Amino acid sequence: MFSALRKSLASKITLSDIQENILSGLAVGVIALPLSMALAIASGVPPQHGLYTAIVAGIVIALSGGSKVNISGPTAAFVVVLLPIVQQFGIGGLLVSGFMAGIIMILMGVGKLGKLIEIVPYPVIIGFTAGIGVVIGTLQIKDFLGLNIEALNGDYLDKLLLIVSSLPTINWQELLIGALTIITLLLWPRMRSKIPGHLIALLVGSISAWLFSLLSQDFSVATIASRFHYEVNGLIGDGIPAILPAFEWPWNLPDANGNPIGLSFALIKMLLPAAITIAILGALESLLCAVVADGMSGKKHNPNDELIGQGIGNMIAPLFGGIPATAAIARTAANIKAGGSLPLASVVHSLFILGSILALTPLLAYIPMASMAALLLVVAWNMSEAKHFIHTIKVAPRDDVIVLILCFSLTVLFDMTVAVAVGMGLSALLFIRRSITLTQTTEMEKNHELHGELADNIVIYDINGPLFFGSAQKALQSISIVTPDLRVVILDMSEVNMLDMSAIVTIESIKDSLARQHIGLVINNLEPRMVVKLRRAGVRYKPGEIQFSRTIKDAVAIANEMISQ
Structure with a gap:
């Protein structure tokens, strides 16, 4: 305050x-x-x-x-x-x-x-x-x-119609x-004068x-004095009272x-x-x-x-x-x-x-x-x-x-x-709609320089963008669709910068769905603060079912180990 x-007081005022x-x-x-x-x-x-x-x-x-x-x-x-x-x-x-x-x-x-x-x-x-x-x-x-109008009342269209009818x-x-x-x-600004x-x-x-x-006695226009009147302490006048604020x-x-x-x-x-x-x-x-x-x-x-x-x-x-x-x-x-x-x-x-x-x-x-x-x-x-x-x-x-x-x-x-x-x-709402389009989930190629050769029963989904109530369902819905021979799903979440409750619930649902089908889940490179959120919701480390990794190569290694068990 x-x-x-x-x-101002602390500065050097000259x-x-x-x-x-x-x-x-x-x-x-x-x-x-x-x-x-x-x-x-x-x-x-x-x-x-x-x-x-x-x-x-x-x-x-x-x-x-x-x-x-x-x-x-x-x-x-x-x-x-x-x-x-x-x-x-x-x-x-x-x-x-x-x-x-x-x-x-x-x-x-x-x-x-x-x-x-x-x-x-x-x-x-x-x-x-x-x-x-x-x-x-x-x-x-x-x-x-x-215009001969006593008062402009009503909404805007009423006022406009009244003005037009009074023209x-x-x-x-x-x-x-x-x-x-x-x-x-x-015209005055063209004079370049300092006077307002x-x-x-x-x-x-x-x-x-x-x-x-x-020049003409018939010429008369409304002024502040003719429009406004005041009464202060018994004093009646026109225009503006010459008294200080009280x-x-x-x-x-x-x-x-x-x-x-x-x-x-x-x-x-x-x-x-x-x-x-x-x-x-x-x-x-x-x-x-x-x-x-x-x-x-x-x-x-x-x-x-x-x-x-x-x-x-x-x-x-x-x-x-x-x-x-x-x-x-x-x-x-x-x-x-x-x-x-x-x-x-x-x-x-x-x-x-x-x-x-x-x-x-x-x-x-x-x-x-x-x-x-x-x-x-x-x-x-x-x-x-x-x-x-x-x-x-x-x-x-x-x-x-x-x-x-x-x-x-x-x-x-x-x-x-x-x-x-x-x-x-x-x-x-429009911002949410635009944000939803920024979040995408793509399936990575089986042979990629980041992870090398990938077994047919392992799939990697690369998730990009924030996961929130508007984007989570759209981004993660394809993960629930699995092939009969699929054994492990890897979610690369390196570029996920936000995770809200709707996304957490969606990930819980995916985890439960994959577990019922005996499919393992590996969550890769998710920021620690968001890993904590998942753990609080029950999405935590469980051998053979769900694990976490820091790099995509580690994730593939964990997936291969899950298959061999």
Whole structure:
């Protein structure tokens, strides 16, 4: 725990390092400020909760995690998971589930599951991230086009049909502002400026909306101020309250009906599946981000400590109004490129957002919702990994393509939990099928340089590959088929590197079958650890019936001796 902080404090930190990390933190803060608001809105909660997440989780995870350079906060990957929770249980249910997810992530880290990302197949990752990108993009069409839709409820197809049926209600004013924002987002990288493009795009959208409203009284678009309202300590206002995150038990916050959600075993049981989903997605996203960061920075993260840090952050953030957080790849990459090398950069990024809440909330209220939707459309496009998706379909084996398309479809039509579970299950089954084909049993020639001349009543089977529940029966079934004059069977197991219980039972069955036919069995060059397994199961040395050898020549000699008895 706290390995990133401990390593940083133990290293020689110069004044130049501190300056670079402060500047990097400020640069990332500029990027994270609008993204945190946009992702909170996309998740179905007021924008200030995204800012609170970036502040609290950004500091706590940086100090308690296992990566020096990860920047944590609200991310696009969570949107499709969090929005249904908010719609069903309100913000209170969301924060309680986030708190529970934090506990689960800590348990994952303590249980040394930090290598989790390495066992998730690439097609599964690309499939569900592309699916999430599609869902996020679809949800932004409403605000981008200014469609007259009160709420997007139901499953994905219901939402899509509602959007399509509402297309005649397009508001050209909202579309104009959204188009100006997205054009700026797409063109700004060509300017090769160090100023983040999405900051410029939001400025263009906000200033354009303000100027058009001055030119025409009929010009009006929805903004953060017109969409969101707050009441704090009797103070009522529009937009984002200019107050710091304050401690509040999550279960005191409202449910979907506006009443305090409370805390009960029944609620925990209902929220547990959502908490598990948040924990798994948060773990995958954070560890994947850390792996990418290692490649960019040349540093090495501690995966288990990173999970514990993410868990601590997700337990503390809900106590201050923060939604679930995870490491963000785009913000982490920006941090590294700007010179960030210490947790200090993440702390500075969080402090910048905290200062912005106090100083900039009146200005942030003027940001058009169409501009926020345009920003998220670009985020969704980048997240969809369209190039990698198409490339995988073109070059990957057929089995991997099936997994990719299945994970993508299930993520879009159902949810990410189902997609990952089915994708992992199918990948495992396909892996087993491929592994089975690697294990083969062949009958060696009667006259071979390894053993010399071989009597007709002796047969040698060369077994290659792992013997497990999927391959054992297939590999060993031919051994039970014997000719009338056969006296000894030799199993050359020099290249058998695994033996599970199913294989042991199969070998027991073969031993018993050969013994009933008075045929001897010689097992050659099996690794000692696997010989021990066979002995425990009763497959042990018995003169004239079963013996073990170290070389194939010794096995033939033992077989000839068995025949002569």
